[in-house]
Every structure is written in structure tokens, then in C-alpha cells.
Amino acid sequence: MRRRIYNTETRVLDNIAINEDYFKLKVRVEKKVFEKAQPGQFAQIQCSQEIEVRKNRKFEDHSELANYIRLNIDKLNESQLILRRPICIHNAYKEKDGRKVTHIFEFLIRKKRKGTELLSKLKHGDNLNILAPLGNPFGYKKSVDEGREVLIVAGGMGIAPIVFLCNKLIENGVRPTIFFGFEEDFSINYHSTMRKDLRALSKKVHIASNTLVEDVFVNGFVTDILVDHLKKLSRKKLDAIDIFSCGPTPMLKVVAAIAEQYDVNCEMSLEERMACGFGACMGCVCKTKNNDDEKYKRVCVEGPVFNSKEIIFATQS
């Protein structure tokens, strides 16, 4: 059964600049969208000059807003960004104020070019259209049901979907061990926004970085500390491990090789340029294998989370 997708209007509650490059966007979503979202899934965020059209207008409810959008969508500037930006759900949680419950998605975003630049300028009260939730989530439910040991391996911005994943694991009584690698430019991000959270959400956070952090850290790659951990474990313990990983492709490639070497179950979230985000255009594929059968699968539907055994990483750099 394919999951249902919502084309939904969200309201910006907060947009926090972490530093010049990173920001955290907090939006209110409808309950039904919130309840469908699973860790590893993403949203296709509309980011065009339409954002300007919607700025700072107050709407009573979603239908009033939807109506307004329908009436004004044709005022779009002719030169604009057409494609949405696929951004993973960084966190999803409820805020309670008396009897009022607000359903929240958080997106951790790096400013790259015009689209993410526009998103970084959104302010409290602005409206934002998203398609969500999209994609195949991490298979964490199996880890919970079978009482398996969870290892998280993340690199840099690859931490983005992990916070939501850890929250869901904790909710279900599983405390993961986190291996997190990042370079110097990311360290402020780690210190200011997630150090405390990650510690609270895990058994232990192992850091690999080329920059000094307060935690005990290894000056090297996250994959090195993962190997150090795995090589101490018995076959029986390795068989009971699920690795969930997200990060830059070179890192994922090494993680996949390690998982194969130690014969450990491993799922990883991939990134690819997307157009539609829900399977229609075939734009965002990765090469996969099933025995000898090689084929492209859509990162937006069959992914972004794949079993590492399936993925054929490109040899070309």
C-alpha cells in the first residue's frame, strides 16, 4: 500500500538562523499530515516568489488560506523557481498550550542557492506550501519490535533526519548509539542546536571531527570509529544490529562497505536532485541491484531510505 501524500499549507512558527549557512525552519502542519510522517521521510517545499505573495497575511483556517492561494497563484512573477526543494523532516512533535495542540515539523536547511535562500527569509506568520510526507522511511519499527540494537551513523547535514528517528526510537523504548562525524564548519551547528538533544536521545554519542569539541572525540572519520566499535562485537551481537545512516555519498559508500564486511543490516538515506518528488518524472534515480538484476529506483518513492545491500554507488567521482 502506497502512502498518501498531502498538498498542504503550513504556517511558519519560527525560522532560526544557526549561523550564516544553516537555519532551522519550524512550521505548523495539519494533524493528519503530522500523523502520517515517519522518520526518513521528506517534504517537497515550494520556494518561489510566491512566498512574497503570501507574506504576513493572517488566515483563520486552512480553507481560507487555500482559497487565498487559489485566487493569487496567478500573480506569480514570470521569472521564478519552478521546482520544489526536497527537505527531510528534521523533527516532528506536538506543543501543548492548555487544550490547544500544535503539530510541528522542523526542517534543518543549509543555504545553498536561491531556493534555500528564499526559505531562509521566511518569518513567523508566513505561509508555506509543502507536499508531505514523501518517500520510504527508516525501517525502525522492525528494530523496535524485535528488540534490536540500533547504531546511527551520520555525517554533517546527514544528521537532519536522525533527530526525528532518535525521537521515535526513544518513544518506543530503544536507545540508539550515535556515531557522528562533521567538519569544522558544522561544529557551531552541533554545539548550538543538537549536542544536548543528541545526548538525551542516545546511549552515547561518538564524535569524529577535525575540530575540537567538548566531547571526547576522534580526529578522523566517523567510519573509523564505527569500525572500532563493530570489531569488538561478537557475531551474535552483530546479527542483532541495525545501522541507520545518512550523510555525504562518499561516507555512505564506506558505511555500506563496512556493513557488508561485518554482515550487519544497514539502511541509508540518499540524496538526489528531484523534480516532482512523488514518482511521476523518474528524475531522481539511483542504481540498485537485486541478485544480478540491476535497475534504477526512484529516490523519492522507493527511497530515500534503501537497504545498503541494494545500492550500487557510482564509480565516477
Added chain:
Amino acid sequence: MPHKVSLSVNLKGLTLKNPLISASGTFGFAEDFQRINTFKNEDIGAITLKSISLKPRMGNPPPRIVETPSGMLNSIGLENPGVALFKEKHVVKLKKYDTVFFGNIVGSTIDEYAKVAREFNDIDAVSALEVNISCPNVKEGGIAFGTDPKQSYKVISGVRKNTDKLIIAKLTPNVTDIVKIAEACIDAGADMVSLINTVNAMAIDINTRRPVLFNNKGGLSGPSIKPIAIYLVNCVYNYIKENKLDIPIIGMGGILTYEDALEFMIAGASAVSIGTGSFYDPFIYKRLSKKMTEYLRSKNIYDINEIVGSVEMNKH
């Protein structure tokens, strides 16, 4: 009482409830948009399915997509399961939807086009075959046929001999004179023409100094190509009108708003296709139907067909 406005168009005996068509390759096999809450395939006048070849095609390696100013490049490379698997797995689902379906066929040889066309004969859900002689993203076939009038003629007449369904020839803008290609397709038995396919284009990463797309080049779509498409639709329309031919044009290229769709129809298109715009707003079909109705009502036009080809050229 506001008067009743009709958006219904007739394409060679085939009635569409509105003139909005989903463009091939942007709507899969009509299964994906349907997953979006409240989306209805039935809101679309006709759905053009993704290109089908005789054998499965793997498509090009990624990256296949890059956004460019007011548009995007793609080089999917005609990934499809092949006609046999398409018939086995996807055709049965089409019957669920009360709308019109167009197949889209492609081949590496003239013979392959004919064979795929024949395979569609027992698919009742498909009313017309769009013949893709204009895909810019594969080595052989596709655009190689669509840039040469003689080759275009051969492909279309081969398909004509093998199908009783309506034939739509899909034309490329990557030629000096699109009218010559249209003429060849019409002579060979095409019932309609659709234009334009994507425009040859490239984007380069200035840091790596490599093209962004794996395939190096791709096809440009989106609002950036709209004025090119409007011009070419009008060129083909003038040819059809001068020769008193009964050949409807399906216009496409960068439609995002109802004004865009109307512009195509005024230029001479009997119906229009939408692709890239539906990635921005999946509900574009419903939105444009409503807006076009409002426009017609405000101009006291009862029937949308009245505006087709209604452009008046400036006289000098």
C-alpha cells in the same frame, strides 16, 4: 444567472471534457499524482502516458534533473518497462479513471515504432497514440527521426499502417523549420500534431567544470521555453489554416497559469499539455480549468473553441 461555459474540446472525433492534457513523461502511468490527497485523474482532459518502447529501457544515470532560470533540464533517457510489462501491469489500472488516455510510443528503428504501435491495438483504454520523434535524450531514435522530414514521414506512415487509433506526431523545436516536419507527418497520416518537446540545453557546474547532467545535455522545459513554443504553434497553425487541413494542434511548453494556456489556444492550439508546471502545483489542471472558465465568462464567450487560432497579426 451566469451563463454556462463549455471547456470541452473535440480532437478529431475524440471529446475531451477540458483542453488540459498531462504531458508525456511528467505523469508516469497515471498512478503517482493519484496518491496525493483529493487529486483526481478525472480533472484532466486527457492523460498522456510515459513513452513506451518495445523492450525495457533503463534510462540514463543520474543526475537527470537540474533547475535553470524559470525552468529545468531533464535527461531521463526514456526509462520504461517495455510494452509487454506495461500491458501486464499498468494498463488494467487505467480503466478505473473516467478520462481519455493517450499512449506515447518511441523506437530506435522505424520498425520498432510500428511494432509498438501494433502492441497498443488491443488496449481499449488508450484512444490515441502520440509518436515521440523528438526525445533529445537518447543516442538512437527519438530526435534523430524528428529532425528530418523524410525520416519523420517513414516513422509516421509505419505507425499509420499498424494502428487505427488516432496518431499524434510530437514535434521537436530543435529544427530550422518545424513546418516542414509537421507537413511530412501530416502527409504520412498523422491526425494531430503536438508541440513542442523540450529544447536542447546544457548547464555547467563552474567548480567542477563538468556538465551538471550525467548525459551532458538535456531538454529544457518550463516557463523559459513558453515564447518559443507559442511562436512555433502559431507557425504550424498558419500552415494548417492556409492549406485548409483538419489537423488539431496540442500546444505545450512552460504552461503555469491560465493565461499561458489561453495564449497557446489563441495562437492556434486546440488543446494544451502541462508538465513541468504540475511539479510546482500538482493541482494545476483543476486550477486552470476554473480560471479559464472565469476568463471566458468575463469575456462573454460560451465555448472555448471560439478562441482557438483567434490571434490577429499586426498588419504592416
